[in-house]
Amino acid sequence: MSCTCLRPSWLEGLMLSLSENHGASAPSFAAGNQKDSLSGFSPQPANRKVAKTSGKTLIKNGFLYAADINNTVIENAWILVEGDRIQAIGNMADPLPEAEHHVDASGKLLLPGFVNPHWHESFVAPNHEKPDDSDLVPTAYSNGGNIEALGSMFGFISTVGQKLTLNEGIAIARWSMWTQLRSGTTALGDVGSANTADAMATAAIDLGMRLRVSRWGSDIMIPNGASKYKTIANTQAQTDDWVELLERWHNHESGLIGGMPSVMGAFGSSDEQLMALREIASRYDAPYATHLAPLKNEREAVRGVFGLTPVQRFDRFGLLTDKLVAVHTAYASEEEYARLIETGVNICHAPAHYGMLGETTMSETGQLGRFLRDGVWVSSSTDGDITFTGGMCEAMRGAHLGHNEAQNCNTACPPTLALKTGSLFGAKALGWLDRIGSLEAGKQADIVMVDIDDYRYQLGNHPLRTYLVTGSSHDVDSVMVAGDWLVRDKKSTRFDEQALFADYQQAVESARARIGRPS
Ligand SMILES: [Zn+2]
Known part of the structure; x- marks a missing residue:
């Protein structure tokens, strides 16, 4: 079952706002020239050198x-x-x-x-939410998920980052990441953003925090009830972006930045894209990420086109490894559940976000809580949204209260375990266990x-x-x-918060004016 009436949620709002101008393009990034090109936005971290403590x-x-x-x-x-x-x-x-x-x-x-291994920088999107809920209709995530609507949104959003100028991208990313850093998150994993890897990595270094950068990989969509997928983006162009970001940012000399190529999910990637992901992640020895088996309706949609379930597709291409960060993995069969454990896949979830969108990821199958009870290092994350909708405190609360409730047992996820889902387990997922967590x-x-x-x-x-x-x-x-x-x-200690926000506002104003507004 899925609902066809969709409220403009974060992704939907973003698509709406940008759909008027597909062709807009941003000036290309000149390597090594980040700082010089920052005219118009506040620029350097104010006290960068002062913050370092000696002794x-x-x-x-x-x-x-x-x-x-x-x-x-x-x-x-x-x-x-x-x-x-x-x-x-x-x-x-x-x-x-x-x-x-x-x-x-x-x-x-x-x-x-705190380590937040699954996040999307999305603060360029406009917010049309009404404060009295009078506009409220089910999101595309509700009622098992509208796979067609999600697929076309994800494909579209895969292009948004390239429409921002570098200046805009950095200013937006700084504010967006500041809300996470301010909340105690010291390491972020980007699972695809409405921004670019260059802008986000630059912003993270300016702020002083850790980040694994990515790019939103999504080249197909599956129409509801279809037996064939539709190609919606250039696979090679997205593959080239992965290579470029890994060349520039993987194991970066700052010690803060690494790469993590990602695809949106089994319903958003062609076989060619999944093969490219495997090849590139392996070539660079990088973690890689996806949303895997996140929605009830996805299973049949993917099987209808590929003859394989989402987990089976990833297995077929050798993508089930201990380098994979698999998000929202609630809808695996018994056999697939065992396979996920056997292959050491890093399971991640966003327990404070499901209730906002009307997803039933924790309670319907109880699978995420079962992973935890079976000793799997399930990490917590915030997911992404168009405004600040919580940091890792809220995510860990969701894990503690949500799993105890869904598992009908107060030992399912006690506070110390919830803390580890927001620190130790996320560090492992991001491949930084030896360093942080x-x-x-x-x-x-x-x-x-x-x-x-x-x-x-x-x-x-x-x-x-x-x-x-x-x-x-x-x-x-x-x-x-x-x-x-x-x-x-x-x-x-590095920025004036008001100045950061003013830069953000200036950036989204110029970005949205150029790339179009909702009709
Ligand atoms: Zn996500």
């Missing part, structure tokens, strides 16, 4: 959750940071190490930087401090639970990435 920093008196394999929790902890690394972690009862800088984390949680000596110093000094925490023994259940992205006080403080006292 050792001792963060002390915090309530630490390490999110490591051993589930280490230290009620009154210290962390010693030197350069970009965590040198040691200890209890305040133990002797304190020497340090040049001291940071008091009293009344704060100390958590690893937990607070451990030897790892990079990606640290989040959260305010817990208020009425909500007075009667509890479990501040992580209280944070996940009653807290929000806004409670994040400070964020460190690789030893650099990027957020202190809820403010960027």
Whole structure:
């Protein structure tokens, strides 16, 4: 069953707004010329050099959750940071190490930087939402999913990034990523965006955060009830973009950026595109991503055209590996479920987003919760939207409450496991497990401090639970990435937030005026 009346949701709104001018093209990116071409937008990070701290920093008196394999929790902890690394972690009862800088984390949680492996930069899209819900009709994700509508939207959006100028792309990406960094996300995985890899990687480096860049891969669509697909984009052009972004950004010297080619899903890619994805990911030894078996109606639609289910298609092309990030994987058969576990695919979900769009990804099959209960490292993510609809705090809350409810058991996803879905497991999915994802000596110093000094925490023994259940992205006080403080006292150490937003507004105004508005 699927609904044909569609509310302009984020993707739909974007398609609507851009559909008037398919031909608009952006000036091409000149390698090595990013900074020079930024005229018109605010430009350089204001205090870039000031943020770097030399010498050792001792963060002390915090309530630490390490999110490591051993589930280490230290009620009154210290962390010693030197350069970009965590040198040691200890209890305040133990002797304190020497340090040049001291940071008091009293009344704060100390958590690893949150990792969000599935995100789409989409802030160029206009927002037509009515505040009284008077425009509300089911989205294309509702009622099992309208595969035709989604396919044509995804194909169209695969072209949007190329219609932005580099300046616009950077300004939009900076604001978009700032909302994630401000919320404690230190590493993002782009699973295809309405922006370009060049703009997003540049913005991430400016902000100081980690990013695996991608490009939106989608070259076909499947009309409802059809036995043949329709080609809607140039496969070779999208393949060339993957190669170009990997050449430029994979294992980038900044230490912050890598590549992650992605396709939208089994219903949006030709065989040629899936083969190209496998070949390129393997050539560059890069993680790669897709939405895999995310909607009930997708299974029959894909089988009707290819004679294989979504999971079988990926298996056929050798794409089920431990380098694959598979998102929303709720509709696999028993056999496919076993195959996904056997091949070590990284399962990822966006538990706080399903309710917004009317998807039933967690509760209908219970498969995502079952993966967790079977010990699979299911990561949490925010997915993408056209406005800030939550960071990793909200995603981890969705995992904790959603799986416990759907599995009818309070041990399905306890708070410490929910935290790992938003840190350790995401780090593995992005191929950065050796570097980030937990607070451990030897790892990079990606640290989040959260305010817990208020009425909500007075009667509890479990501040992580209280944070996940009653807290929000806004409670994040400070964020460190690789030893650099990027957020202190809820403010960027590199940018003025208002200036970032003004740049964003200027960029979307010029972009939308050029590429068309909804009729
Ligand atoms: Zn997604």
